[in-house]
Amino acid sequence: MSEQTPPRFIGRLSLETEIGTFSDKRIRLLEMIDEYGSINQAAKAVPLSYKAAWDAIDAMNNMAAQPLVVRVSGGRQGGGTQLTEHGRRLIAMYRALEIEYQAALDLLTERLAHIQAGDIQEFQSLMRKISLRTSARNQFSGVVIGLRDGGVDYEVDLRIDDESEIVAIITKESAENLQLGIGKEVVALVKSSSVILNAEPGLALTARNQLWGEVADIHRGSVNDEITLRLPSGRSVTAVVSHESCLNMELAVGKRACAAFKASSVILAVYG
Missing domain, CATH: 1.10.10.10 (Winged helix-like DNA-binding domain superfamily/Winged helix DNA-binding domain)
Structure with a gap:
């Protein structure tokens, strides 16, 4: 052979x-x-x-x-x-x-010739898994710092940097499948269409997640505009809003604004 x-x-x-x-x-x-x-x-x-x-x-x-x-x-x-x-x-x-x-x-x-070929193939498979691409524009790597059992669902608190936290609401079954626990590293995914922008500091919003930063980039469209905020940590959040809303808020590069999104809009994933 x-x-x-x-x-x-x-x-x-x-x-x-x-x-x-x-x-x-x-x-x-x-x-x-x-x-x-x-x-x-x-x-x-x-x-x-x-x-x-x-x-x-x-x-x-x-x-x-x-x-x-x-x-x-x-x-x-x-x-x-x-x-x-x-x-x-x-x-x-x-x-x-x-x-x-x-x-x-x-x-x-x-x-690595002395290592079993199956081990190398398993490693290659792992590399493919952690290189997974997603359509969600906003991706944050964070650590679980809080878990609250709501009976039907779980409220998960994530720390994504020294200054920012994100709250996610997922089903109890999903929390169990992901084997969530304090200190576990996870990825939070948020579609840009789920992000609402606000440029008024005193405005009350129902969205649990509110990340303040400065407008770093504006990509104009015929109907909608794509706005990217730069957070104090250097991370960014992208939102898609109507061109009319962008004009009404007088958004411009350098202006301070808030990216808000519901806890239910956050999708959680864990490394394989």
Whole structure:
């Protein structure tokens, strides 16, 4: 019987630089632009939407000391996009680091050769679980500091930082399934559509959770606006409110506001 090939760890490099975070998808976008000379064809090859591709390029160009991508006009094709030498150097650096990163993981696999293959596969499965993605825009990691049994439901108090706490109401069955206890680390998920904004300090609200911060970003829409508040701890809360409400509250970057949401709007999850 031939010896079974041991599992291999495959790395996905994320490069933090002074001009932002570079992932494989952004690097591939730059590579495809260099190959096709067209943002439309490059976006399809990645794949990304045309808007997402341009948003990524604008973000990178805005932060870079020199442009990574430039528009080219004229010619029989009516112009297009072109990667600069600065962009090519960035790609080369990323791919070189990626090779070294994977080599380090391969070396780690060799050193773990004495470990049962099943243990490594179990570890890989665990990594997939804790990398779970969710549609909830607001995600807070916290520790349970209070539990109150209401008979049918449980009230769970979480501390998410030195200054902020969150209250969640979940069913008793859910609390038991999550095996909640004082000191347990959990993740609190809140949809941005469940967050209400308030800019008046004296206004009474029924929502149990009220997190005050400063407006850090406003993304305007034709009907709704997306507002991100920066909390004193550096964490952020995002809400989606009507464009009219945003104007009525005179929200602007730097203005103090409160993100409020009901305890019943908080979904709790635990690490596998």
